[in-house]
Amino acid sequence: MTSPTITLRDVPPRVSWALEQAGVHPLLARLFAARGVRSPEELDDGLGRLLAPGDLHCADRAAVLLADTIAAGKRICIVADYDCDGATACAVALRGLALLGAKPGTLGYVVPDRAVHGYGLTPAIVDLALAKKPDLLLTVDNGIASLAGVTHARDKGLAVLVTDHHLPALVGDVVTLPDADVIVNPNQPDCHFESKNLAGVGVIFYVLLALRGEQRRRGVFTPENQPRLDALLDLVALGTVADVVKLDANNRRLVAQGLKRIRQGKMQPGVAALFAAAGRDVRRASAFDFGFALGPRINAAGRLSDMTLGIECLLTDDANRAGELAKMLDTINRERREVEAGMREQAESLLEMLMPEGDPPPALAIFDPDFHEGVVGIVASRLKDRVHRPTFVFALGQDGLLKGSGRSIPGFHLRDALDLVSKRHPGVLVKFGGHAMAAGCTVAEEDFDTFDEAFQRVAHEWLDAATLSRKLLSDGPLGVEYFNPETVLSLDAQVWGQAFEPPLFSDEVEVVSQRLVGEKHLKLTVRHQGTVRDAIWFGHSEPVGERVTLAYRLSVDEYNGRQRVQMIVEAAG
Template identity: 35%
Template sequence: MMKHWRTLQPDNQLVQSLSAKLPCHPVTASVLINRGITSTRAAGAYLRSSLNQLKTPFGIKDIDTAVQRIGQAIDSREKIRIFGDYDVDGVTATLVLYEFLTSCGAEVAYTIPHRLNEGYGLQPLHIHRFTASDRPDLLITADCGTGSIEAVREANRSGIEVIVTDHHSLSGPLPDAVAVVNPKRPDCNAGFEQLAGVGVALSLVICLRKHLRDGGFWRSRPQPNLRELCDLVALGTLADGVPLTGDNRVLVRTGLEVIRNGKNRAGLSTLIDRCKCKPDDIGTEEIAYRLIPRLNAAGRMDSASLAAALLTTSDLEEAARMADVLEALNERRRQVEGEILRECRAHLLADPANLQKSALVLSRKNWHGGVLGIVAARLAERHHRPVVLISVQQGLGTGSGRSIDGIDITGCLAACAQHLEGYGGHAMAAGVRVMENNLGKFREAFEKQVLSLTTDVESAPEVIIDCELALSDISDALIDEIESLEPYGAGNPNPLFRANDLQVRQSQIVGGAHRRMLLCHSGGTRQRSIGAIQFNVDPDKSLPDAFDRVAFRLQWNRWNGRKVAQLVIEEAVSLQEASQR
């Protein structure tokens, strides 16, 4: 699909003023202004963010009730069980609660369900298991539970009190729990809707620590430094793809500092080493594309308890063993993901009429449910429309959906609820359950609902450029400044620059499908050359030796203690393509 390129145009006087006052490169000033940061004070807060800038979470609905009940459980030595989700956000949310409660001397354990064998969320079957063996007095959910009406009802019947901590959108009434700590509930106006599940867990811990302090609890034991939990918070927040603005940006930036100081958990240090990284080189990209896929592979392909065990072990030998298992699971994940992606593409090629529809809903028997969300995300990005992939087994379909900016996929599923057995998620990602005999009705209703919303969405995706940047204007100082603006992510994108009229001086395929190049501007051999990488090209096709324009990110390429400037090509238009438009 042809994309529309749009270059932002910040006010030049404002750029020059901010550049002079900070001081910084005009390109850096342009990037800041494009993100709404127009004063030196705002820029200072952005560049030097700290935990002191966090909003106080005491106004989140039900958090005071939750704190009182957990404090009572700690004092009375009641059994506490944490029940988490199986993705990285859920695992880290579970561990934030578990590690803090352990430091309080609480009698606490955790459970993370098996994605394929048990499915998402707290269910009555889990309550039955808890009742039969090691029954807790208090059950606390992490990154799940808002939709667990029946499970909470069963817990109440069994004499187990439940506190829900979650951040998923609501699709019905709240469960009858002691407390439902979810900033997205309609009667909560505290302004924490953007938090990931791990952010909600940390908010609860912040309030609980103060509650215990007010009661004199810390007079007899050291008060935990919550900054030390921010490595977990950074992992979960980045994994969940929530906007990296406000509190989320502060939490991730602090977490990166914790990781970079080199005094990491044994498991995290081992995993970083397996990824051929050094702690002081870890940024959002390394976490998003190296650490998180390996941690998520546990829940996608086997049990997420492996990821939790890796992040909590202090035994380096045990950490090495678990990291090896994660590496093997991640490799298997890649293979299965590639197989399903190729099958989807073949289906669309054989029946191109699907691409005339507002949304893609594809289903197959016995697809591996652990990777459907990843494949759906790739297809949604490629075809610029919501995608739902469903695996059918024994008459029941379970699947994952991903959306595009401007279309709330969970809202669309809500409009199709009469055809579904269940659903839940966020604006951009959701899970769904549907009976096989209702697939046709669901597909039709979902496409119709998405179509009703597409008038508010650009027909072609945009490539939004921060500014044009000639290769000759790239300097070490500029790359350092661009890196200082991290963390990047949803809502705070990595700056994208545009360079025109480029020639490929050298080219080779690496890693099977990635093109490494040496680029320079056309116009002679004296032009500056700079290394570039373009991911996921088709090596079997003829690759261009000249570009009309490229959109790229600018970074240091670090390897074996060295670093060199590198362009990461996100979009490119060859001279031939430009001449045909």
């Protein structure tokens, strides 16, 4: 991994002071101010502070369509996606529509098989859904770029409601929307919703809020007897964090509310079962659990098996059944780790061949016939982290085409790069899509070298030395008074994630001793501000100097009932 430059975050002193005056703990005030919080109101995570559903373009039209469909007893088929966001969005849609009066037997869902169908509402998925005899297709976390699929559904006489958060398709240079009855997407043209970062599960949750409002206007419910949709917030929070969308103020409120419910023991049986399978304590639930424990277990089903397992785990109200499904997901996730480890080893061998002098090219495109299509995104992310370069990893799909998943670095918009490649080399990209930091594409095997050269050329043109240098933003030194379990618990209770990163401190320390544990982790004893402390650097085996600046997070190590704070090292400079 390339050594990063440790850079201190800017902390606006007046903002930090104002937050303190409003009652925010001094350490948290400093951390929040450094992450762009400018007023105490932004830290209010009450449900009443959520952006209004009426502000989301066409949510009102979606509400009318759904209210009419439910009132007429017509059938609705959810078209889901095969990742955690898609699975939670599907569960929220089905549970929410049932709460809002959809009759038993009128709701169903389909989810694509990653290897067989590919992504989104394709004509083949429409045909699969037709077996359920729906009147309305409702997409969650997909559909905005499904031009052919929506047209096919309309030709078959179906109404189509698209709910999505991805970017629309580009035909030539023109943003082109599918011919759906209604589209709800904060990233479609003419939508001025303040939060452009809603996950797919967040979008469908907002549609349900709008539907409930429409039903109140029709007299179906009153404010006193209307269903409590906050019962779905554990799922909304899980999908939001797992999809790695930016945690702006509105998303942080959604996640905070979900975490509060979980810590109080209020959650779907499947969520509780996933916490148990992962060995995590629901009483101390955090966004970390969503991103690194529950999310990967659900995602594993879509990568190596069938996402129906993940969706059913989130849908069942039978705790025993939820436990069985969670154990199955845990087993699949262990298999995913083994597949990923093998692929990473192969990919890193290929990477060494691309770096004969130790310096990586401006971008990476790696393919091996033995790679598994379901894990290419994870491996691309790992390689990107190691060399700090935009990275695509490809696997051979069942249709004989190469399926690539890419991850990017700040300053390099991945989908725009693919768009430029497609313009310069028409026909090389069979299809592509995504956003700034993650994207996917399909190429013929014989066109891989052309894609590789074209992708590297774009990277060479767009990336400068500053962008290619890896930076690690630090919150600076941490006073000795904060090295206690109470501080760690306070930090863990906050909502951290994408674009609102968890605290990372940096201090110069004297290394008292260091040794390898588990063959690949560096265990350190350091003297920090006059006090000897434990530190560990996971996945790092090279020794460090006697005096070094460590970038670290705080963690509580519990052993024999005794709690000790240790430093989890991220980098040294």
